[in-house]
Amino acid sequence: MMRISLPRRALLSGAISLSLTATLSRKIMAQIPRLYGVNAYYLLVESYRKVQQQPGRVIKDVVMDYLIQDLRLPELRRRSRINAIRFWAFNDYPVSAVGVPDGSFDAALWLEPNRVVQPVLSLLNILVEGLSALDFYLFPVLGNYWLSYGGILRYLEWVGAIPKGTWLNAFTTLQDQDKYLKYGADFYLNPRVEQLFQNHTGQVLSILSKYPKVIGIDILNEPRGKGFYAQQNRPVKPQVYMQVVVADWLQRQAVFIQKNMSSSVYITSGEEGWFAQSPRLPLNYLKSDPQTQEGVDLSTNMTRPNLTMGTIHMYTHPAAELQKTSLAGLPFTDRRGWDFLLRTDRPGSWENYKNLGDEWLRSRSLAMDKKPWYLGELGWCRPRSDADKRPLSNRELQDDRITLYRHWTELAFSLKAQGVFLWLLDGLQHQDEFYGMTQAQIQAIFPA
Numbered sequence: 274m275m276r277i278s279l280p281r282r283a284l285l286s287g288a289i290s291l292s293l294t295a296t297l298s299r300k301i302m303a304q305i306p307r308l309y310g311v312n313a314y315y316l317l318v319e320s321y322r323k324v325q326q327q328p329g330r331v332i333k334d335v336v337m338d339y340l341i342q343d344l345r346l347p348e349l350r351r352r353s354r355i356n357a358i359r360f361w362a363f364n365d366y367p368v369s370a371v372g373v374p375d376g377s378f379d380a381a382l383w384l385e386p387n388r389v390v391q392p393v394l395s396l397l398n399i400l401v402e403g404l405s406a407l408d409f410y411l412f413p414v415l416g417n418y419w420l421s422y423g424g425i426l427r428y429l430e431w432v433g434a435i436p437k438g439t440w441l442n443a444f445t446t447l448q449d450q451d452k453y454l455k456y457g458a459d460f461y462l463n464p465r466v467e468q469l470f471q472n473h474t475g476q477v478l479s480i481l482s483k484y485p486k487v488i489g490i491d492i493l494n495e496p497r498g499k500g501f502y503a504q505q506n507r508p509v510k511p512q513v514y515m516q517v518v519v520a521d522w523l524q525r526q527a528v529f530i531q532k533n534m535s536s537s538v539y540i541t542s543g544e545e546g547w548f549a550q551s552p553r554l555p556l557n558y559l560k561s562d563p564q565t566q567e568g569v570d571l572s573t574n575m576t577r578p579n580l581t582m583g584t585i586h587m588y589t590h591p592a593a594e595l596q597k598t599s600l601a602g603l604p605f606t607d608r609r610g611w612d613f614l615l616r617t618d619r620p621g622s623w624e625n626y627k628n629l630g631d632e633w634l635r636s637r638s639l640a641m642d643k644k645p646w647y648l649g650e651l652g653w654c655r656p657r658s659d660a661d662k663r664p665l666s667n668r669e670l671q672d673d674r675i676t677l678y679r680h681w682t683e684l685a686f687s688l689k690a691q692g693v694f695l696w697l698l699d700g701l702q703h704q705d706e707f708y709g710m711t712q713a714q715i716q717a718i719f720p721a
Contacts, residue, residue: 305488308410308692309682309719310357312650313344315703318365320400321380321393322702336399343701346407349712354719358404359491359649359694362397362413362477363423381422382477386431386469389476398480405486412649412694413481414491414543415474415530420444423473425460426452432465445600457568458500458515461522471529478533489582490534491543491649492526498568506565516549516570520577527579539582542574543649546585549573552636558625559632560616575642582691583646585637587681589614589630591621593656593664593707609654609664609707623655623673630681638688647692648685652708653677664707671714678718 323339324332340346349355364382382393404411417424426440426449435456443449460466481487498515501507508514527540534540549570551561575583592610599605612621614633619625638646653674656662664670682693695718699709710718 310694503568515568
């Protein structure tokens with residue numbers, strides 16, 4: 274493993290003019306076509322692995338061979354309407370950890386809180402340069418709520434806010450929900466976490482800022498403010514609820530990002546679209562109950578001026594499940610789908626889930642406060658039967674996806690969405706058993 278230390282860079286947020294208005298942003302964004310996107314979150318990790326396998330070759334050549342020959346991205350660009358990619362640009366995997374099999378995780382940008390791995394940062398630069406050369410618009414993501422090495426629990430442990438070993442225990446056992454409830458709010462309240470997050474993202478932004486094809490940035494993947502305050506809907510301090518704390522944190526990160534990027538780059542929260550209040554339209558399929566317990570609110574976030582673009586995710590399908598084993602050898606159920614959003618008086622039919630998705634899009638589009646927005650993740654899956662909850666194969670789901678993805682994409686565009694990004698283009702080692710698609714399947718959904 275190549276390791277090169279860099280001096281610590283203290284990159285602090287500060288005051289910034291709020292003159293960047295939504296009107297200016299829309300004018301810039303209007304020059305960009307509709308975005309038909311795919312998620313390929315794994316690009317940095319798989320590029321790194323390719324480089325490690327071919328130590329004698331020029332790194333740029335290895336990365337371009339991966340993008341062109343292995344993933345066949347130019348062919349996807351040419352034969353479909355796909356013109357954009359969303360991917361992780363954060364500290365995704367640890368190099369090694371006790372209890373984690375050798376070779377399972379790599380491409381860490383930080384081995385220690387304040388020690389960047391320069392070769393991996395340089396590889397990120399080569400990756401973004403290569404994707405730009407292949408004529409894709411890019412939406413990198415700077416961090417994660419979930420259990421990756423760049424997730425909120427890892428940051429809390431790095432600054433000593435939670436006991437050492439807490440993150441790794443959650444990572445290997447997947448017994449993490451109690452830890453999110455106990456510590457989740459602290460990520461947004463601890464100034465040392467925010468400092469470290471900006472130290473990290475500042476170095477990533479120094480790469481991203483060089484490329485005009487980077488047109489938007491998600492601050493976190495699916496930020497939530499779960500915890501004691503959100504679960505009981507109690508204020509963190511007088512009249513300040515958790516969703517406001519999260520919105521203010523996102524606003525501060527947006528200010529920081531704008532100091533380091535072109536003003537033409539949109540900044541989004543990266544959120545799923547949860548509401549802390551009931552939607553503002555009559556509903557026949559989508560439950561009207563708010564999701565206050567998630568500690569994040571799309572409407573509140575959209576009032577923050579430096580969040581210049583809205584985003585939502587969408588997994589409005591019946592639940593599918595797989596029985597798996599964690600790295601610690603513990604059995605767990607991998608369950609996907611937002612079936613809990615369907616009204617209980619509506620049977621779980623294909624048509625009703627289609628209508629549920631329609632109402633999800635319509636209700637969330639009303640919260641965008643006249644800002645542009647995009648559907649950052651769109652996934653559809655369903656189980657084999659009521660008794661067998663295993664997901665159908667991607668081949669068996671293809672007809673569903675052609676119909677639904679086209680329908681929801683056109684609906685999103687009619688509701689002023691700027692783009693729709695499918696989850697997921699399968700990688701070499703990253704295939705999603707619930708949502709993964711081949712290049713040919715994506716081409717069939719959005720043919721050129």
